[in-house]
Structure formats: C-alpha cells, structure tokens
Amino acid sequence: MSKAFRFWGLVPAWALMLLTLIVPILIVAAVSVAERGAYGGFTWGFDLTSYRQILFTEGWTDELEFDPAYLIIIGRTLAYAAGATLISLLLALPVSYFISLQSARMKLILVYLVTLPFWVSMIVRVYAWLIILGNDGLAERAFRLFGGWDVPGFLFTPGAMLTGMVYSYIPLMILPVYASVEKLDPALIEASHDLYGSRWTAMRRVILPLASPGLMAGSILVFVPCLGTVLEPMLLGGGKQLMMGTLIQNQFGGARNWPFGSAIAMLLLAMVIGVLILNARRALARQTEVAP
Amino acid sequence: MSAANSNIRDYPGFRLLTLVFFLWLYLPIAVVIYYSFNDNRLVSVWTGFSTKWYASALENAALMSALRVSLTVAVIATIFATAIALVSALVLTRAQGLKFRRVSETVVNLPLLLPEIVLAVAVLILFSQIGLQNGMVRLVLAHTAFCTPFAFMPIRARLQGMPMDFEEAARDLYAAPLTVFRRVTLPMIMPGLFAGAMTAFVISMDDFITSNMLNSGGATTLPVYIFSLIRQGTTPELNAVSTLLIAASLVLATIVIVLNARAMRREG
Numbered sequence: 001m002s003k004a005f006r007f008w009g010l011v012p013a014w015a016l017m018l019l020t021l022i023v024p025i026l027i028v029a030a031v032s033v034a035e036r037g038a039y040g041g042f043t044w045g046f047d048l049t050s051y052r053q054i055l056f057t058e059g060w061t062d063e064l065e066f067d068p069a070y071l072i073i074i075g076r077t078l079a080y081a082a083g084a085t086l087i088s089l090l091l092a093l094p095v096s097y098f099i100s101l102q103s104a105r106m107k108l109i110l111v112y113l114v115t116l117p118f119w120v121s122m123i124v125r126v127y128a129w130l131i132i133l134g135n136d137g138l139a140e141r142a143f144r145l146f147g148g149w150d151v152p153g154f155l156f157t158p159g160a161m162l163t164g165m166v167y168s169y170i171p172l173m174i175l176p177v178y179a180s181v182e183k184l185d186p187a188l189i190e191a192s193h194d195l196y197g198s199r200w201t202a203m204r205r206v207i208l209p210l211a212s213p214g215l216m217a218g219s220i221l222v223f224v225p226c227l228g229t230v231l232e233p234m235l236l237g238g239g240k241q242l243m244m245g246t247l248i249q250n251q252f253g254g255a256r257n258w259p260f261g262s263a264i265a266m267l268l269l270a271m272v273i274g275v276l277i278l279n280a281r282r283a284l285a286r287q288t289e290v291a292p
Numbered sequence: 293m294s295a296a297n298s299n300i301r302d303y304p305g306f307r308l309l310t311l312v313f314f315l316w317l318y319l320p321i322a323v324v325i326y327y328s329f330n331d332n333r334l335v336s337v338w339t340g341f342s343t344k345w346y347a348s349a350l351e352n353a354a355l356m357s358a359l360r361v362s363l364t365v366a367v368i369a370t371i372f373a374t375a376i377a378l379v380s381a382l383v384l385t386r387a388q389g390l391k392f393r394r395v396s397e398t399v400v401n402l403p404l405l406l407p408e409i410v411l412a413v414a415v416l417i418l419f420s421q422i423g424l425q426n427g428m429v430r431l432v433l434a435h436t437a438f439c440t441p442f443a444f445m446p447i448r449a450r451l452q453g454m455p456m457d458f459e460e461a462a463r464d465l466y467a468a469p470l471t472v473f474r475r476v477t478l479p480m481i482m483p484g485l486f487a488g489a490m491t492a493f494v495i496s497m498d499d500f501i502t503s504n505m506l507n508s509g510g511a512t513t514l515p516v517y518i519f520s521l522i523r524q525g526t527t528p529e530l531n532a533v534s535t536l537l538i539a540a541s542l543v544l545a546t547i548v549i550v551l552n553a554r555a556m557r558r559e560g
Contacts, residue, residue, distance in 0.1 A: 009383035010396050012376040017399045020437040024414030031417055098310040101301060112549055117317055119545035121498040123515045124534045127522055128320030193300045228407030230501050245409045252413055265410045272407055
C-alpha cells in the first residue's frame with residue numbers, strides 16, 4: 001500500500017466526521033454557554049445561565065429558586081431507559097437461551113426473524129403500536145373480549161412508552177446475549193445437574209455468569225439509544241411526559257432557546273459518554289482479572 | 293445427545309415465552325398490513341377488503357414528493373458513505389504499522405456511539421451558523437455522516453475475513469496496485485460492499501430524528517411527512533404507505549442478511 005494512499009484513504013472519513021460531527025459538537029458546547037438573545041437567537045459569550053436553569057428558576061426579584069422540573073425530566077429519562085433495558089434483558093435471556101438449543105438451521109431462521117423487524121422504519125413501528133394501543137384498538141378490544149372489562153386506554157401511559165421502547169431496541173439485546181449463550185458448553189449444565197443442582201441453580205450459577213458479557217453489552221446497546229429517544233415519548237407518551245430527547249427537540253423547535261437546548265444536549269452527551277467509559281473500564285478490569 | 297440430557301437443559305415455559313415473544317414481535321407489522329386493506333375510513337373498524345387506500349396514497353402529491361426527497365437523499369448519501377467507508381476500511385485493514393489506527397476507527401464509528409438527537413442539534417447549529425440554506429445539501433451531508441459506519445462494518449468484516457494471499461499473488465505477478473484492487477480485492481469484497489451500501493440506504497431512508505430537525509421547505513423526507521400525517525390522526529392511507537415501506541424494508545433486509553450469512557459461511 002503506497003504511503004500516499006495510507007494518508008489520503010483516511011482523509012475523507014476524518015474530514016466528514018470533523019465537519020459534521022466533531023466541530024459541530026464543539027459549537028454546541030459553545031452555544032450552551034452563550035447568552036440567549038431576545039428573539040430566540042443567541043450572542044456568543046461565557047454565561048452559565050443555561051446550566052443554572054436546569055436546577056434553578058429566577059424569581060421576581062432575581063433571586064434563584066430551586067426548581068426540580070428539569071431534574072424530574074432527567075430522572076424520568078433515566079428511569080424509562082433503565083426500565084426498558086431491564087424488560088429487554090428479562091425477555092432476551094430466555095428467548096436467546098431457547099434459540100441456542102435449536103438445530104443449526106432453526107437457529108439461523110430464528111435469529112433472522114429477531115433482526116427482521118429491526119429493519120422496518122422506526123416511525124412505522126411506533127405508529128403500529130399507536131394503532132394497537134389506541135382508542136378502540138386491538139389491545140382494548142382484546143381486554144374487553146377476554147377480560148370482560150373496559151380499560152381506561154393504554155395510549156399515553158408509561159406502559160405504552162415502555163412497550164414502544166422495548167420493541168424498538170430489543171434486537172440489540174438479543175443478538176449479543178444469544179452470541180454468549182450460544183457458546184455455552186452443555187457439559188457445564190450437565191455437571192451442575194450431576195452435582196444435584198436444580199435447573200434454576202444451573203441458571204443462576206452457570207448460565208447467568210457465562211452469559212453476563214452478552215447481557216452487559218446488550219444493556220449498553222439498549223440503554224444508550226433509550227436515553228436519547230424521541231419518537232416513543234412524542235407519539236406513545238402523548239408528548240406531555242417530556243424526556244431529555246423531546247426536551248432538546250422542543251428547545252430547537254417551538255420554545256426556541258438554543259443555549260438551553262444545547263446545555264441539555266451536552267448533559268445527555270456527558271451521560272452517554274459516562275456510560276461508555278464505565279463500560280470500557282469494567283471490560284478492562286475483567287480482562288486483567290481473567291488473564292493473571 | 294440423549295433425550296435425558298436435552299431435558300436438563302430445557303426450562304419449563306421458555307418455549308411458550310419464545311413463541312409469545314415472536315408473536316409480539318410480528319403483531320404490529322401484521323396489524324398495519326391487515327388494516328391497510330380495510331375498506332372503512334375508520335382505521336380500526338373492519339368493513340371489507342379494498343385496495344383503494346393504496347391508490348389514494350400513490351395519488352397523494354405531497355407524499356410522492358416526500359418519497360422523492362427521501363430516495364434522492366438516500367441514493368446520494370449511500371454512494372458517498374460507501375465510497376468513504378471503502379477507502380477507510382482498505383487503509384485500516386491493509387496498511388501495516390499504521391499510526392492512529394484505533395483513533396481513526398473510533399472516528400469512523402463515532403455516529404454509532406453518540407445519541408442521534410445530539411448529532412442532529414449539532415448539524416442544525418452548524419448549518420445555520422455557516423448559512424447553509426439548501427435543504428437537500430443539509431440532508432445529504434448529515435445522512436452521509438451517520439450512514440458511513442453502517443457501510444463500513446460489513447466492508448471491514450469482509451476485508452478482515454479474506455486471506456491476503458490472492459492480493460499478494462497478484463502483486464507478485466507485477467499487477468499495479470489499482471489492477472490488484474480492481475481485479476482481485478473488489479470482486480472478493482463485493483458481497484460486503486453490497487451489504488454495506490444496502491444497510492446505509494435503509495438507514496438513510498428510515499431516519500427520522502435528524503431529518504426532522506433539519507426539516508425545511510422542499511426537503512421533507514418520507515418519515516418526517518409520515519410523522520406529520522400521524523399527528524393529524526390515523527388514516528387507512530397511512531397504513532397503506534406503511535405497508536409499502538414495510539415490504540421494501542423486509543425485502544432489502546432479507547437480501548442483506550442472506551449476503552452476510554453467506555459471507556460468514558464461506559469464511560468459517
């Protein structure tokens with residue numbers, strides 16, 4: 001490979017990412033400390049008002065009052081992302097394990113079936129749940145038919161939002177969990193049985209520890225996009241229950257407070273990078289643990 | 293393996309749970325397709341079979357114009373993203389003793405690591421600061437960036453999976469670097485290149501968050517237009533459009549998955 005190509009081959013990728021990603025994020029950081037202008041614009045400067053606004057509001061006489069409104073949104077974002085991750089995890093483990101027991105051909109087909117809906121446009125998938133959970137939708141009618149009682153409606157509930165989030169991202173959990181469960185040596189489970197361990201002991205003491213790298217990887221892959229999710233809270237949550245993604249979107253849309261929107265975006269970015277760093281450190285600690 | 297052995301490994305309820313899971317996974321898709329053939333104006337009241345909503349969707353000028361925007365952006369972004377991914381993958385897998393390899397790889401994959409809403413806000417501010425007004429150019433630039441890692445991964449996997457012997461043999465026979473690439477490397481990585489390009493295309497067609505943030509007159513993509521329709525209320529026409537999108541995604545996805553599976557089998 002020529003020296004020139006080694007250099008010029010990487011230039012387009014670097015140029016693209018610098019221009020559309022790295023530099024723009026630095027600009028977001030700069031806007032987050034800019035001053036908000038009168039008509040929705042901003043003027044450059046160094047002003048931490050936008051970050052202060054996350055915790056405090058200014059009262060009538062310029063005194064700061066603690067206001068938990070935005071903290072609640074941040075907490076809600078974390079709670080929903082954690083909830084969706086946990087539900088995905090609880091579903092993915094048995095499903096992946098069951099798939100791993102099938103014949104080679106069946107495994108391929110089932111993994112294909114897991115990934116297939118993931119390719120369908122996100123907006124269409126969320127819309128589909130809107131029909132199912134909506135007024136007089138499939139879910140309500142099923143309850144009336146089998147349960148015999150009227151339900152007050154599923155749409156715009158936490159359950160609807162969680163359903164949409166789990167549905168959107170669960171293939172990202174199943175694939176890594178399946179990859180680690182599939183490698184599991186059946187002899188280990190037999191050994192645990194020979195030592196009078198019950199099925200559930202084998203699950204707890206053999207399968208779970210061996211599947212934990214996959215569970216961890218899957219949790220990151222689900223948790224991170226859930227933090228920034230926009231469509232589920234807007235359509236299934238009804239837009240009233242703000243999450244960080246929708247809060248950012250509002251600041252750049254109707255509310256037009258770019259510095260504040262930028263500050264929330266930087267906070268979200270910091271949270272995601274924090275998760276990634278924690279994960280990398282954990283993986284590193286694990287490596288040194290395994291190799292003495 | 294004896295029946296008793298497989299028994300220990302079976303867990304009661306896992307089969308049922310998996311079955312229910314797959315039903316749940318395909319229920320939304322089935323529901324949209326089913327209701328798209330509903331004769332009734334009300335989405336959830338079935339009165340008879342009809343294909344009229346497909347006809348009315350295809351006659352909807354705003355919808356067709358959004359589709360045109362989406363296709364144009366997706367095709368151009370796919371070409372750029374795949375070309376950039378290809379040259380980066382070639383250098384990152386073939387150059388020996390390359391400096392900044394890890395950093396460069398992270399940079400190429402950066403859009404995958406960061407939340408899309410942050411990237412969307414970042415390009416919006418950038419474009420408004422440098423005064424880039426053209427909606428199509430804004431969309432193509434942003435889409436190229438987040439499609440690149442999706443094109444990169446299958447190409448790199450293919451390059452890493454194939455032995456270097458063939459390229460070395462061609463070089464030993466005094467083939468020029470470009471000839472080696474054109475006659476040996478390119479045909480061998482073709483499935484990966486194709487899978488990468490298709491993935492990039494689907495990712496661009498499906499994008500909502502960035503396209504919505506950059507939405508301006510004349511540059512409304514199909515998902516953004518569908519979103520505005522959903523806000524106005526569910527209609528059977530919306531189901532017909534969604535069904536067409538589902539069909540297109542499933543066909544493209546099947547091609548990519550089969551190509552990837554074949555590539556892996558050949559390696560293994």
